Amino acid sequence: MSHNISKTILKPFLLVIALLTFGITTLSTTINASADSDSDAHYSAVYNEAKKHLGSRYVFGAVGPTNFDCSGFTQYVYKKSVSKKIPRTAQAQYNGTKKVSKKNVQKGDLVYFGGSKSSISHVGMYIGNGKMIDSQNRGVVTENVYAPWWHVVGFSRPATLTFD
Structure with missing residues (x-):
């Protein structure tokens, strides 16, 4: 039993x-x-999404899909291209993403401008060769990162991107 x-x-x-x-x-x-969700995030997807919006108007506070401010643009591009959520403002994007040094910056990283790391007023997406795509008073444009009117204060990597 x-x-x-x-x-x-x-x-x-x-x-x-x-x-x-x-x-x-x-x-x-x-x-x-x-x-590992970033592992299939391709730079080409991020870059192509950003390029689609060249010429879009700058509107303070706008988050797309036709008008953008600087951080609304970077937030929109990452969400739409690789489903990566990043914070809303340039300062919050800097604070909330992985920092990288100038010597380790890669295409797709974000570049920040302002008075200091705690006083960031602008963000753009680095596309290589000292250039970025950003949304500013002339709209979404490609321009030099090291233009005389910009003061670079740091870089970050919102996602680990692969390159084709």
């Missing part, structure tokens, strides 16, 4: 263990996939 009781108790116990193991494995896979 005690042999049957052991089997009766053991079967549900093993079933619970099997379900827990399956659940933990599934959760672990989901967490790892989320952590």
Whole structure:
């Protein structure tokens, strides 16, 4: 009789263990996939989305899809191209994304301007060769990062991008 009781108790116990193991494995896979979600983010997608909006009007506070301010533009481009959410304002984008040094800046990184790292007033997207695409008083344009009217205060990488 005690042999049957052991089997009766053991079967549900093993079933619970099997379900827990399956659940933990599934959760672990989901967490790892989320952590690596940037891994299929291609620079070409970000760059092509940004280029689509060249010539769009600058409007303070605008977040797209036809008018932008500087941080509304970078936020829109990352969300639309690689489904990456970044904060709304230039200062919040700098504060909330991974910093990179000038020597390690890559295409697709964000470049920030202002009085200091705690007083950021503008952001653009670096596209290589000292150039960026940004939204400013002339609208969405391609221009030099190191123009005399800009004071670069830092760079950040909102997503790890792959290059084709």
